[in-house]
Amino acid sequence: MRGTVVENYGELHRAILSNIPDQAWLKDTESRYVLVNEAFIEACGRAEKDIIGRTPDEVWSPELGRVYLDTDRAVLEDGKRRRYEEKRPGPQGKLLWFDTVKMPVRGADGSIVGTVGISRDITDFKRTETELRDSRSQLRQLSIWLQSVRENERARISRELHDELGQLLSGLRLGLNYLETQARALTFGQIDHIRMLKDLVDTTMDAVHRIASDLRPPVLDELGLHAALEWLTESFTQRNGLPCDLRLNMPEALLGELDTERSTAIFRIVQESLTNASRHGKASRVVVELDAHDDHCHLAIADDGCGMDTSRASNGRRLGLLGMRERALALGGQLDVTSRPGHGTRVSARIPLGPADPDSDTHAATNAATHAASPSCAS
Numbered sequence: 001m002r003g004t005v006v007e008n009y010g011e012l013h014r015a016i017l018s019n020i021p022d023q024a025w026l027k028d029t030e031s032r033y034v035l036v037n038e039a040f041i042e043a044c045g046r047a048e049k050d051i052i053g054r055t056p057d058e059v060w061s062p063e064l065g066r067v068y069l070d071t072d073r074a075v076l077e078d079g080k081r082r083r084y085e086e087k088r089p090g091p092q093g094k095l096l097w098f099d100t101v102k103m104p105v106r107g108a109d110g111s112i113v114g115t116v117g118i119s120r121d122i123t124d125f126k127r128t129e130t131e132l133r134d135s136r137s138q139l140r141q142l143s144i145w146l147q148s149v150r151e152n153e154r155a156r157i158s159r160e161l162h163d164e165l166g167q168l169l170s171g172l173r174l175g176l177n178y179l180e181t182q183a184r185a186l187t188f189g190q191i192d193h194i195r196m197l198k199d200l201v202d203t204t205m206d207a208v209h210r211i212a213s214d215l216r217p218p219v220l221d222e223l224g225l226h227a228a229l230e231w232l233t234e235s236f237t238q239r240n241g242l243p244c245d246l247r248l249n250m251p252e253a254l255l256g257e258l259d260t261e262r263s264t265a266i267f268r269i270v271q272e273s274l275t276n277a278s279r280h281g282k283a284s285r286v287v288v289e290l291d292a293h294d295d296h297c298h299l300a301i302a303d304d305g306c307g308m309d310t311s312r313a314s315n316g317r318r319l320g321l322l323g324m325r326e327r328a329l330a331l332g333g334q335l336d337v338t339s340r341p342g343h344g345t346r347v348s349a350r351i352p353l354g355p356a357d358p359d360s361d362t363h364a365a366t367n368a369a370t371h372a373a374s375p376s377c378a379s
Contacts, residue, residue, distance in 0.1 A: 018038070020039070024040060024118045029113065033053065080104075081101065096123045100118070101119075102116070104116075143326050143330065154216045155216040161211060166212075169208065179194050220267055224255060224256050226252050228263075236274050244285075262353075268327060269349055277345070280305075283306075285304050287301070287302050303345055308345060328350070331351050332351075335347065335350075
């Protein structure tokens with residue numbers, strides 16, 4: 001059988017195998033090594049004469065050998081190409097990562113006469129991948145911290161606007177009221193001027209209250225998310241003349257149990273979505289829905305506006321969409337935007353009801369990679 005597979009493989013292929021910089025090998029149908037290149041010999045740490053004619057369990061450790069025999073058998077049985085990542089010790093004992101491809105070798109009549117494999121060292125790539133994943137996790141933690149700082153600063157400025165500036169304007173209003181009572185000492189022109197100043201103070205007070213509420217609505221902290229969403233959608237309709245239908249299918253008691261981080265995230269996502277609908281979407285109607293099942297809050301904001309090209313919106317220029325997505329991810333959730341020109345926009349968010357591990361996405365990715373790369377595949 002060994003002569004058959006070598007004969008079928010051909011001298012040209014033998015030359016190619018010998019010059020491949022990655023580890024490469026050829027086996028017969030009994031999983032005996034027929035040809036190996038210099039990179040394989042160096043990685044194996046054995047002389048070529050101690051490899052040729054032997055099976056993987058005689059060349060590698062018993063554990064790896066059994067795994068390699070199983071994967072050989074799978075390729076021989078189904079005749080399909082296999083590709084996977086694995087980790088195994090290098091010549092100096094250091095744990096290395098490899099990208100391994102294993103394929104069947106067929107004879108002139110189409111029957112499988114052996115297997116051929118190539119294994120590339122991807123340790124540097126995996127190290128870079130890990131560093132990138134760690135960097136993303138750190139950036140996400142920084143984003144969470146910055147959002148917290150921003151919310152605290154918004155709350156502080158809102159309180160100062162409402163309490164200090166609001167009180168000063170109220171005092172000014174009272175002073176103008178007093179001046180107006182002194183009508184006998186004033187001319188008609190002066191009275192009209194005082195009334196104009198009173199109107200200006202009233203307008204300024206309304207603006208201060210509106211700005212303070214936009215920064216951090218007191219109703220969110222004092223009465224909770226349910227009341228805050230009602231206030232937000234009602235004020236949105238009043239300001240923009242755009243109907244906004246709020247559908248809270250989530251029990252009010254459950255809404256009240258949400259922590260500050262989740263309540264704030266949901267409120268800000270709705271607020272940003274409504275702003276986009278009025279400013280960019282040119283919508284005539286918006287629907288906000290909030291539901292709870294599978295231990296998650298399910299939020300959706302849909303409008304019938306002009307829509308957008310989501311591929312262009314995701315290129316980093318739409319910071320509002322990026323901010324909403326980061327808020328959801330920071331809580332272990334996810335956010336998706338569905339839209340196309342002329343067909344409106346739908347923002348959907350799925351956020352866990354309870355606290356989640358902030359690094360859950362990183363751990364999941366790490367576990368998936370480790371599972372895929374466990375010694376169940378290779379030479």
